[in-house]
Amino acid sequence: MLFFIEKLGGLSLALLQEMGRMMNFILYSFYTIVRAPGKPFALFKQLHFIGAKSFFVIFLTAAFTGMVLGLQGYYTLLKFGSEGMLGSVVALSLIRELGPVLSALMVTGRAGSAITAEIGIMRITEQIDALESMALEPFKYLMSPRILSALIALPLLCSIFDLVGIFGGYVIGVKLLGVNPGAYFHEMQKSVEWKDIWIGFVKSISFGLIISWICCYKGYYTGHGAEGVSKATTSAVVMSSVLILIWDYFLTSVLL
Amino acid sequence: MKKASVEAVVGVFMLVGILSLAYLSIRLGKLELMGGDFYDLSATFNSVSGLKSGASVEIAGVEIGRVDRIELDPSRGYMARVLLRVRTGAKLTDDSIASVRTRGIIGDKYILIKPGGSDKILLGGGKIRETESAVDLEQLISEYIHGKI
Numbered sequence: 001m002l003f004f005i006e007k008l009g010g011l012s013l014a015l016l017q018e019m020g021r022m023m024n025f026i027l028y029s030f031y032t033i034v035r036a037p038g039k040p041f042a043l044f045k046q047l048h049f050i051g052a053k054s055f056f057v058i059f060l061t062a063a064f065t066g067m068v069l070g071l072q073g074y075y076t077l078l079k080f081g082s083e084g085m086l087g088s089v090v091a092l093s094l095i096r097e098l099g100p101v102l103s104a105l106m107v108t109g110r111a112g113s114a115i116t117a118e119i120g121i122m123r124i125t126e127q128i129d130a131l132e133s134m135a136l137e138p139f140k141y142l143m144s145p146r147i148l149s150a151l152i153a154l155p156l157l158c159s160i161f162d163l164v165g166i167f168g169g170y171v172i173g174v175k176l177l178g179v180n181p182g183a184y185f186h187e188m189q190k191s192v193e194w195k196d197i198w199i200g201f202v203k204s205i206s207f208g209l210i211i212s213w214i215c216c217y218k219g220y221y222t223g224h225g226a227e228g229v230s231k232a233t234t235s236a237v238v239m240s241s242v243l244i245l246i247w248d249y250f251l252t253s254v255l256l
Numbered sequence: 257m258k259k260a261s262v263e264a265v266v267g268v269f270m271l272v273g274i275l276s277l278a279y280l281s282i283r284l285g286k287l288e289l290m291g292g293d294f295y296d297l298s299a300t301f302n303s304v305s306g307l308k309s310g311a312s313v314e315i316a317g318v319e320i321g322r323v324d325r326i327e328l329d330p331s332r333g334y335m336a337r338v339l340l341r342v343r344t345g346a347k348l349t350d351d352s353i354a355s356v357r358t359r360g361i362i363g364d365k366y367i368l369i370k371p372g373g374s375d376k377i378l379l380g381g382g383k384i385r386e387t388e389s390a391v392d393l394e395q396l397i398s399e400y401i402h403g404k405i
Contacts, residue, residue, distance in 0.1 A: 041262075048262045052269035091284065156273025163276040189284060193310060197285035201277075 025217050026209075029147055032139040042145040050111045050146070051153030055160070057106050062161040065098055066090060066168025073169070074177050083177075087184035088191035090169035091162075095192060095200045099162040101248050104154060104207035108240045112215040115146055116236040119219025120229035128220070143220075147212040154208030155201055162200065199255050206251065207244050214240040294321065294341045295380035299354045299367075300329060302389040304336040306365040307356055313340050313367045320346035323367060340367065340384075348384070349374040355388035365390065 073089040119142060122128050131138045166188070173179040218236035222228050304326060313321040321342035329337040342348065351372030358365055369384070378384070 044262055044266050047266045047269070051273070052265045055269060055272075095280070095284070153269075153273075156270065156277065159277040159280050160273055162280055190312070192284040194281070194285040197281050 021221070022213070022217055025220070026213050029139055029143045029213075029216070032137065033144040033148060036137070036140050037148075038140050038145050042141065043149055046145045046149035047153055049114070050107065050149050051157060054107050054110055054153070054157055057110055058103055058157050058161050059164055061102055061106055062099075062164035063168040065102060065161075066094065066165030066170075067172045069093060069098075069165070070169035070172035070177070074173055074179065083173075083179055084183035085187050086169070086173045086179050087186070087188035090173070091166055091188040091192050092196065094162050094165040094169075095196050097248070097252070099165065100158045100200050100203035100207060101244060103158045103161040104204065104211060104244050105241055107150075107154065107157065107208075108211050108215075108237055108244070111150075112211045112240055113233050113237050115212070115215040116219040116222075116233045117229060119216060120222035120232050123220060123222050124225060124229060138220075143216050146216055147209070150208040150212035151205060152208075154211070155204045158200060158204035199251075202255065203248060203251055206247060210243050210247060211240050214243065293344050295344055296324065297340045297342055297348070297378060297380075297382050297384055299338050299340065299384040299387050300332065300335045301338060301354075301356060301387045302335060303392075304338060304356055304365075305390045305392065306358070307338070307367070307390065308365070311364075311366050313342060313369060315346065315369050315371060320369070338367070348378045350376040350378050350382070350384075351386065352378070352384055353386040353388065354384045356390040358391065358393075 069090045070086065073086050074083055077083045077085055077089065119128075122142070128138045128142070131141065170181075170184060174181045174184055215236045218232045218239070222232040307323065307326060309323050309325055311323045312319045313323065321340055323338055324341045325339040327337050327339075329335045338354075340354075348369065349372045351374040353370045353372065355368050355370070356365055357368045372386075
C-alpha cells in the first residue's frame with residue numbers, strides 16, 4: 001500500500017517537474033528573443049526549412065483535402081437538394097478547422113521531427129556543451145530562430161492551405177460535378193465572416209508555438225545515445241500532434 | 257543555372273503566404289481597410305424572426321449593404337431595432353420601405369428595400385420609418401386553415 005502511494009507521489013512530482021521545466025524553457029526562449037534577437041540569416045534559414053520547404057507537402061495535402069471535401073459535401077448536400085451551398089461548406093470547414101490543424105500536423109511530421117533530431121544530436125555529441133563552454137548561448141543560436149520562424153511560417157502555410165483547398169473543392173465541385181461556379185463563390189463569400197478568418201489565424205499561430213516549443217524542448221533534454229534521440233523524436237511528434245488536437249478543441253470552444 | 261539563394265526562396269514563400277492571407281481576409285472575410293465607404297441606417301420592425309447580422313440588404317436584388325446589428329428596443333414596446341450598413345453610393349429616400357424577406361427553400365432571411373419617391377435623402381444615422389416584418393409562414397398557413405383569410 002505504502003509502495004503504491006510512494007509511486008503515485010513520485011509520478012506526480014516528476015510530472016510537475018517536467019511541466020515546470022517546459023515552462024522555464026519557453027519563458028527563457030522568449031526572454032532570449034526579446035533581449036538578443038539572433039542574426040537575420042539564422043531566421044531566414046529556419047523559415048526556409050520550416051516554411052518554404054513545407055510548401056509542397058502543404059500544397060498536396062490541401063489540394064486533396066479540398067477535393068475530398070468537395071466530393072463528400074456534394075453528395076451530402078445533394079440529399080437536401082442544396083448543392084449550391086458546397087462553397088460555404090468547403091470554405092468554412094477549411095478555414096475554421098482543417099486548414100490550421102492539418103497544416104500544423106504536416107509541419108510537425110516534416111519539420112518538427114527534424115528539429116528534435118537535430119537539436120538532440122547536437123546535445124548527445126556535446127555541441128551544445130561546446131557552445132556553452134565558449135560562452136555562446138545555445139538558446140540564441142538554436143531555439144529563438146526556430147520558435148520565431150514557426151510563429152511566422154504557420155499562419156502563412158495555413159492560409160496557403162485554405163486557398164489551395166478552396167480551389168481543390170472548386171475543381172471537383174464545379175468542373176467535375178457541375179455546381180454553378182457563381183453559387184460556389186457567392187455562398188462562400190456570404191457565409192465566411194471576418195471572425196472565421198481570425199479564429200483560423202489565432203489557431204495556426206498557437207499551433208506554431210506548440211510545435212516549436214515541444215520539439216525544441218524534447219531535443220534539448222534528450223536522453224543518452226542514439227536510442228535517446230529516437231525516443232525524444234517519437235515523443236516530440238506524438239506529444240505535439242496530440243496537444244495540437246486538444247488545444248484546437250479548447251480554442252474552438254472558447255472562441256466560437 | 258545558379259541555385260536560388262535561401263533568401264530568395266524565403267522571400268517567395270513569404271510573398272505567397274501573405275498574398276493568400278490578404279486574399280482570405282479581404283475577399284472572404286470582408287475586412288474593410290477603408291472604413292469610409294459605408295453609412296449607418298436603422299429601422300424598427302415588429303419581428304425580425306430568422307434575420308441574422310451579416311444578412312444582405314438589397315434593392316431590386318442588388319446587394320447594397322449588410323445587417324450590422326440587431327437589438328431589442330424596449331422603449332417602444334419591445335420592437336426589434338436593426339442597424340444597417342449601406343454603401344455610400346446607394347442613396348435612400350426617407351420614404352423607402354424596408355421589409356424582411358425569405359430567399360430559397362432553407363429560409364435565408366434578407367432585407368429588401370423598396371425605394372420611395374421623396375426627394376429627402378437619408379443621411380448617416382438616419383431611420384427608415386416604413387417597415388414590414390418577417391412573414392411567419394406557419395401563422396399564415398394556420399390562418400388559411402382556420403379560414404381567416
